[in-house]
Amino acid sequence: MRFAAPLRGGQGCGYRAPVAANPGVSRRGLIGGAAAGVAGYALSGPSAAAAERSRRVDVVVVGAGFAGLEAARQLKKAGRSVAVLEARDRVGGRILNVPINRKEVVEIGGQWVGPTQDRVLGLIGQLGLETFPTYIDGQNVYYRSGQRQTYTGTVPPASGAALLEVLDVISSLDSMAQEVPPEAPWDAPRAAEWDSQTFETWKLANTSSGEARELVDLSIEAVFAAEPRDLSLLGVVFYVRAAGGFNRLIDTAGGAQESRVVGGSQLIATRMAEKLGKRVVLKASVRRIRHGKDGVRISTARGEWRARRAIVAVPPTLAGRIEYSPKLPGPRDQLTQRVPMGSVIKCMAVYDEPFWRADGLSGMTTSDTGPVKLTYDNSPPDGRPGVLLGFVEGQAARELTQVSRPERQAQVLDSFARYFGDRARTDLRDYVDKSWAEEEWTRGCYVGYMPPGVLTGYRQALREPVGRIHWAGTETATVWNGYMDGAIESGQRAAAEVLRGL
C-alpha cells in the first residue's frame, strides 16, 4: 500500500519552494540548529539525564508566531526559563517570506504595519529593521459592471449616492465602536442586539444602493477574508474598536496597509527567534497538555517538556485540537468550536519591472468582479522586480481552492490583465500564491472571526486562563485584534499573567 508522505509546514504549500534563504537570516543555521540540538537530545544516550533537566522550564509557549515569540521574549527579559514549541519548521505563523529571486522576498502571509500599531512598530525598531511606504503613487483602478475607470486619492469614482451611504456606514460603525469595551465586547450596552445578527443583516438594513453594498462587502472581505453573512455585527464593531476606527482598517496611507518591512515582515519573527536561540524548538507539534495544580506537561512530536505554566499562542480552532488532561471546561472547548479561520488565497505575480507604474497606475484596484477584487503594488523598495499582489477572499477563496492549480493561476492573471492590461499575462516572470486554509498549522487566514452568538455566549472563555494554561494569539487581543500588533499585545498580556502567577 502506498501512502503520500504527510504534508507538513513549508512542504506541500500552495507556493513555490523557496530557492534561497532570506538575506541576512540563516533560519536553518540559527533556529533550525537549536531545534536539531533538542531533537538530538531526545534520543537516549549518555546525556539523557542532562537533557531531561533541560526540558524543565518555567514556562512552555505553544506556537512561535508573533504572540508566542513576544511572550517568550517578555519571560526571558524577566529572567524566566522558557521553551517555545513550534509545529512548523519555521517561525512566524501566519507571517511568511517567500524568496522571489536571490535578493528579494515577498510576503505570502501578513505584511503591513500602520499608525497606532505601536507595539509592532516599536519592535521593528528594536530589532534593527526598517519600514518603507506601500507604493500608492498614481491612479487607482475602479472596476464595476464591466467598466474600468481610474482615479486618484482614496475615494473611488462610485456614484455620489453610493459614497454617501458608505460614509454613513463607516460613521455608524465608528460610533457604535465607541460603545464597545475592547476588553469585554460582550458587556456593550447593545451587545445582545448586535451579536444576534449577521453583519449582512445590518448592512441590508442600513444601505439601499447596490454599489454601496458592493463597496461595503469588499471592505469586509478585505478585512476578515469572510463574507458579511459569516460575521456577527458585534464582532465587526469590536474589531473596528480594537483598530481605532473603520478607516484605520481599510486605508493604505494612514491605515493598516501604510507601511511594509524592508526584507519582509517575517524578519520580525526570525530576529525575535534568533535572540531566543535554543529556546525555540521547531517541528515540535504539541499533542497533549497535562495540567494540574503543580504544573504542566507538554507532549510533542519531539518528546515531553515540563513547566510551571503554559501559554497556548495559537488560534482557538488549533488550540481546540490539542488534547488536554484533564479536559478543558465545556465553555472553553465549545468556544474553540466557534471561532473559525477566514478564507484567503494571497496571489503574487512577478514581472521584471512594475510596468503599471509607467502607465501612471498605483497598482491598487477595487473591483466588483473576482476572483481578485483587490490588488496592490507589492514590489520591493527599489521596484525591482515588479510585483502585483491580488487577494482572493471569502467565498471566492473557497471556490478557487477547488480548481486545478493552472486554472487558479489563469483566473488570477485574467483578473490582473483586466485591471492592468495584457502585459500582466505576457510579461509574467513568476507566480506565487497560497491558500491558507490548506496550511495544517493555521487552517485559514487572516484571523479567527466571531459568528453571531459567540462573543455574548462564551465571553471570558476567550482569554480566561484554565488553571495553569494561559491563552494568547491575536484572536485574544484587545487592540488591533487580528493583526501583528494584536498578536504582540496578546503575548505581552499572557506573559504578564504568567509572571504574576509564578
Place this chain on the structure above:
Amino acid sequence: MRFAAPLRGGQGCGYRAPVAANPGVSRRGLIGGAAAGVAGYALSGPSAAAAERSRRVDVVVVGAGFAGLEAARQLKKAGRSVAVLEARDRVGGRILNVPINRKEVVEIGGQWVGPTQDRVLGLIGQLGLETFPTYIDGQNVYYRSGQRQTYTGTVPPASGAALLEVLDVISSLDSMAQEVPPEAPWDAPRAAEWDSQTFETWKLANTSSGEARELVDLSIEAVFAAEPRDLSLLGVVFYVRAAGGFNRLIDTAGGAQESRVVGGSQLIATRMAEKLGKRVVLKASVRRIRHGKDGVRISTARGEWRARRAIVAVPPTLAGRIEYSPKLPGPRDQLTQRVPMGSVIKCMAVYDEPFWRADGLSGMTTSDTGPVKLTYDNSPPDGRPGVLLGFVEGQAARELTQVSRPERQAQVLDSFARYFGDRARTDLRDYVDKSWAEEEWTRGCYVGYMPPGVLTGYRQALREPVGRIHWAGTETATVWNGYMDGAIESGQRAAAEVLRGL
C-alpha cells in the same frame, strides 16, 4: 509533580457512576471483551503476525455511535470485513443509559423516537426491543412571568395574539421548508437570503408579541440546544424539512418525543454492537488517518488498522480533530471549524413515585424561567421510580456549567419545585445530570448546528468523500438530521458509497 488522571469516557462525567450493569446487557462481557482481545494482541508476542492479519479489514468505521454501528451492520451484511473503532469504553455515542436502581435505567442522552422515524423504529423491531409511549396524561404546566397555570392538550394558555403568531411562524417555516432540497439545502431558491441571517433576525421580523417570541425561543432551544441568534435561518428551515415539519420536531404525541425504548435507547446500540461482536473495538481513539489511492491506515490508541476505505462517523467538530495525511482539502477542514455542537445539561430527579401524577399533572412544563424551562415525566413504563426530566439548554447550559455541582443541582431542583411543588425537593431519592459539552468524545449535544454562511459557503464538503474517506453521522443526514433516525440514514448512505467503491 502530581497530575490528575486523564478523564475519559464514562469517568469524570457529570453524573453518578453506574452502580449496576444494564439488565440483559453485558457490555463488559460482550463488547469490552472483544476490545480486550484486540488490545491484548497489540502487545508483541508469538501471535503478533496473526494479529497483524486480523487488523486488515475492508472498511474501518470511526465511531460506534448509531451512524457507525449501522454502517458496520450494512457492510457486514454485504459480506465485507469491518472494524468499528470507538474512543470510549462503551458504544452509543450521544445515547447513554444510566442505571437508577438495580432494575431501571434513565437515558442521559438521546432517548425518544417518533412517527416517520422509520429507520430507527424498524431497527428497534429487528433487535427485539419495544417502545412505550411518553407519559402525557393529565395537565401540563405553563409558567410565565412568575405565574403558574395548568392546561391540557398541546396548546399552552398563552394569549390568543401570541398563539396566532406562533402558529404563523410554524406555518411559514413549514412552507419555507418545502423549498429546501434536503440533499442540497444550499441550492434552495432563497438559500443565500436565508443563510445570510440568524434565526433570531427572522423571528424578530416575523413576530411582535413578547410571549410569542418566548415560545419560539423555547422551541428552538429545545430542538437545537442553541439560541436563535446562533443559528442560520437556512439551517433551521433545512432541519424542519429533514424532520417533515416543525410540529414533528416539537410534539410529544405525533412528534419526535412520542415514544421511548423499554430498557433505554442505548440498548439499540448495545444490541447492534453485540451482533458485530469483536468487530467493535473500544478505547481505540483514532488519532491519524493516512489515506491514498490504495487504501487507508488508521492510527489509534490501540495500534494501527489498515483498510480499503474509512467511514468517519463522528460529528464534524470531532472529525476535524483527527490528523489526516495528506491533509484534507481546505474547504473540508474549514467546514469542521464551523459546525459547533449545541449546549445542554440533561437533568433527572428520581423519586419513589411520580408524585405529580397523583396531582393530575403530566410532568410536562413550558416555562420562561430557567435554568430548567422544559420538563417531562421520564419514569420507566411502570412508573416506579418516578423520574422528572429537565432540560437546561443553550445559554442557560453554558452558564450553569460554571457553578458548583451542588449549586447546579439546587438550581435545577428549584425549577422542579416551582412547577411541581416542594416535594420535588423534599422527596428526592437521587439526582443525575450531564453536561454534554464536558464529554471529550462528543463535546456538546444534541447536534452540530449550522451558523449563518456555512451551508452556502461549504456545501458538499459536508458529505462529499475525500478520496477513500467517507463521512457519516447525524449531521450529514438528509432525513431527521440530528436524530437517531438521521444517524442511521447516514450510516446506510455511507455504507452504500463504500460498497460502490470497493
